[in-house]
Each structure stands twice: as C-alpha cells, then as structure tokens.
Amino acid sequence: MTVKGVLVASEANETGVLAGDDRMLIDGELQHAAGGAAFEVIHPASEQVVGRAADGTVEDMGRAVAAARRAFDDGSWSADLEFRKHCLMQLHDAMERSKERLRRILITEVGCPVTVTGSQIESPIHEVKHWAEFGADFEYLRDTGLHDTPLGPARRMLRYEPVGVVGAITPWNVPLYLNIAETVPALMAGNTVVLKPAQLTPWSGSELGRIVAEETDIPAGVFNVVTSNANEVGAALSADPRVDMITFTGSTATGRAILAAAAPTVKKTLLELGGKSAHIVLEDADLNAAMPLAAMMACVMSGQSCVLPSRILLPRSRYEEGIGLLATMMQNFPVGDPWTPGVMQGPQICAAQREKVLGLIASGVADGARLVTGGGIPANLPVGYYTEPTLLADVDPNSRIAQEEIFGPVLTVTPYDTDDEAVAIANNSIYGLSGEVSGADVDRAFAIAARLRTGNVTINGKSHFGIDSPFGGTGQSGLGYRNGTHGYQEYLHIKTIGMPE
Known part of the structure; x- marks a missing residue:
C-alpha cells in the first residue's frame, strides 16, 4: 500500500518503508502517550510522512x-x-x-x-x-x-x-x-x-x-x-x-x-x-590507499558520524596530489535511494540538518576556502534531503568550517609544512574524540598519534573502535x-x- 505516495510494507516479505511500533x-x-498524542515520522529519502510515534x-x-x-x-x-x-x-x-x-x-x-x-x-x-x-x-x-x-x-x-x-x-x-x-x-x-x-x-x-x-x-x-x-x-x-x-x-x-x-x-x-577529528597524512603515506578511504568514510552514513576525520591535513609537497585523489573518489561516490543495493550515501536525516550542512559549506567558501567538488544538492536527486559529497581545499584552520562539527559528507583540506605544525593544527579544536595518522614509517606515525589530544587514533586505517576496547573523548567530546x-x-x-x- 502507499502513504502519501510512498510505498509502505504491510507484510514481512515486502520491501519499502516500514513503520515501527507507535507505543511506548x-x-x-x-x-x-498520556492523552493519545503522537507525532509524525518522515522518511528522509522521500520527504514523506510514513507513520506516527507516541508523543510522550x-x-x-x-x-x-x-x-x-x-x-x-x-x-x-x-x-x-x-x-x-x-x-x-x-x-x-x-x-x-x-x-x-x-x-x-x-x-x-x-x-x-x-x-x-x-x-x-x-x-x-x-x-x-x-x-x-x-x-x-x-x-x-x-x-x-x-x-x-x-x-x-x-x-x-x-x-x-x-x-x-x-x-x-x-x-x-x-x-x-x-x-x-x-x-x-x-x-x-x-x-x-x-x-x-x-x-x-x-x-x-x-x-x-x-x-x-x-x-x-x-x-x-x-x-x-x-x-x-x-x-x-x-x-x-x-x-x-x-x-x-x-x-x-x-x-x-x-x-x-x-x-x-x-x-x-x-x-x-x-x-x-561531538567531534572534529583531524587526519594527518605524512609525506611518505600511500595516498592511493589513504585518500580513497578517507573520502569514503566522509560519505558513508552521509557524513553523520561523530568520529569522522573530517579535517584532512596534507603535506605541502603532496598537497594537490592528495586533493586530486579525494576529488575523484567523492565525484564518483554512489549517492541515491537508500533502498537501492550498491548505493553507499543516502540523504541527511532531515531538512534542517541539510540546511546546516549547506550553510557551513557556504561559510567555508566565504572564508576563502576553494570548492573543489560538490557544495550543493545533487541535480538528479531533487526529492529527499540529499547533499553532494563536498571537498573544500585551502581551509583556514581557524575558520568556522574547520572548527564546527558539520555532520555531513564534507571534507576540508589544509596544507602543513612540518610535523609540529600538523599536530598544532590537529589539536586546534575544543573537541578530542578521534583522529587518524597515515604514513609508511609506523614508529613516526605512532609518535604523532601520541601527541594528539584525543581519546582515540587510527593509524593507516587500523581502526581503534571495537566492543572490547574503551572508547571515549577528551576536551568537549x-x-x-x-x-x-x-x-x-x-x-x-x-x-x-x-x-x-
């Protein structure tokens, strides 16, 4: 059956949206709820009301x-x-x-x-x-x-x-x-x-x-x-x-x-x-491995992840090379209907969240960042709260987009010249939830990870997160x-x- 034009499943073996229990x-x-009050639940891929929940x-x-x-x-x-x-x-x-x-x-x-x-x-x-x-x-x-x-x-x-x-x-x-x-x-x-x-x-x-x-x-x-x-x-x-x-x-x-x-x-x-994690990429890193993974992590879950390393710090000697790899991945990332197998980025959770993301992107451009790709609503997805995978380069570490949690499919890129500068930029945040370091010299990468004021760090894609390991933040994380x-x-x-x- 349909609710306001949206397919709603009535049997367990059907596909389509499915309303949950409307009781507490x-x-x-x-x-x-006392008095029987309820509120509407909206499917973010269609912008349609698909059911109600008890309004306790x-x-x-x-x-x-x-x-x-x-x-x-x-x-x-x-x-x-x-x-x-x-x-x-x-x-x-x-x-x-x-x-x-x-x-x-x-x-x-x-x-x-x-x-x-x-x-x-x-x-x-x-x-x-x-x-x-x-x-x-x-x-x-x-x-x-x-x-x-x-x-x-x-x-x-x-x-x-x-x-x-x-x-x-x-x-x-x-x-x-x-x-x-x-x-x-x-x-x-x-x-x-x-x-x-x-x-x-x-x-x-x-x-x-x-x-x-x-x-x-x-x-x-x-x-x-x-x-x-x-x-x-x-x-x-x-x-x-x-x-x-x-x-x-x-x-x-x-x-x-x-x-x-x-x-x-x-x-x-x-x-x-919250988090505003940084990913320090060292000059000896395998960019062909690190950059596509970084772009993918920014887009999966539509960027709505507190541990997302959304600030990419690239050595000036490999700056444009890294940006090029990030851009290629983000320009070709599969965005669309979440019910379609193979799609890996769906919509933002609601209209207000998408407006927040788009507003932060605009603020970054206004503060001098270079818009490499994305920045708006996908032309082929006019319905649903979708945001283009977005890459901003030349981002000032003190700018709003470098300091505020975005919670969208957005990466910012900032160049650095020395390890000390990279660590200082990474630590320039009220947050301290997560972080990442990529580099061929694992001892050097570990030494940099130890200097990051954050509760968790990934080195070369080896995740810190697991049910058997403590997970927590420092600062205001x-x-x-x-x-x-x-x-x-x-x-x-x-x-x-x-x-x-």
Missing part, C-alpha cells in the same frame, strides 16, 4: 522513572546475575529473528543505505550477546589482599555494584546501535533503565521496547522506553532525583545542558559528544568510556570493604 514501554506495558509527556517520563526506581529498589533484577543473562540472551535471539524488520525501520527513519546497514543492525545484535556473556563472567567481588594500616593488617575487598536507575538519551545517526550500547551493558550490570530515543528516530527505540515486552522475561519496570517530540521530556529525565545516572550520546551543546540538569542531584553522567571493561564498569559503583585478615 512503561512498567511492562506497551501503551500510547513529562508525566509519562515520570511514570517510567517511578517504574524503574521501584523495579531496582524492590525487585530481584540487580541480584540475579544468571536471570539477567537469560533475559538478554532472549533479547539477542528475538532481535536476530526480527533483524530484517529492524533493518527496514532503520532505513525508513534514518535513510541509511541498505548496503551499509551491517554496522547498524548485525553489530548491535551481536553486542547484546557479547554483554550478556561478558557480564556473566565479570568478577564483581575482588580480593586485593592484605594492606598495612595504623590499626594493623586489613584485607580489602572491592565489590562492584549496579549504579541504580540509568537514564539513556540517544541520538538519531546510529539509533539502534546506540540504543543497545547505552542500555544493554547497564542492564547486564544490574541496573534498571529508562530509554529516551531521539525525536527523529523514535521507532528504533519503540521496536526495542516491543521486543522486550513480547519476547523476553525482563520484569516490568526494568526496561522502559519513552518516545517524545518534546525536549522537556529528556530534560525531565536528566533532572529527576530518582535517576542515578545519565548516559548520553549527541551534540556537545546538548551534553552541556544535560550536565547542568544533572548537577543539582550530582548524578553520574556518561557523555559521548565527552566524559567516560563505552566498550571494553572500562565501559562496563561505568555502570557499576565500586565499594571498598576493609575486613579482618
């Missing part, structure tokens, strides 16, 4: 928090490790069965090309199983041995305990992945959770709630999902004194607001915020870590107990 999960019940209120959020508080304080979830593993393995299996439905919801909400959905579907499903197994094997009580004290020897034990009620506020760029990354480790650690998905991608959250409610034994109140189109609903979650911790991924501006809202109750905050042992421990308090030997 509160205290074990799938339900509509502050009252709904309060009920969800109360349920999570009650489930943590009065239930057995935090004490029953084997049951938690059982429930999360149920979730993994149910998501595996539902993965094609989840994939179509993702493409519908985000416009992510079907060709590149693996990291947004298969990866988070795998992570559910990973955290269930990791948490089951985690050592929650550790004997640190005998310690000398003024009162004689004392044995000290470290006991890892769940934080309590965790509020998770997630973004729209990789919604299912981050809904999982911010809630499943918290659940496995023994916490109860209230998830507030992004306004632009509510169904990736409500579908997760439906699966939990219908296909797992997770008790009422342990996991709650509140969708809403109102900013004050997320703010209410951050400020609620019954919430012990907030985990958030998104813009630095919103992260500051969450910190301010959480400050009166001094609750723990885990923040993954965030607080705390995801992934690895460090990431799991974020959802646990450490209680030190001194006792007789």
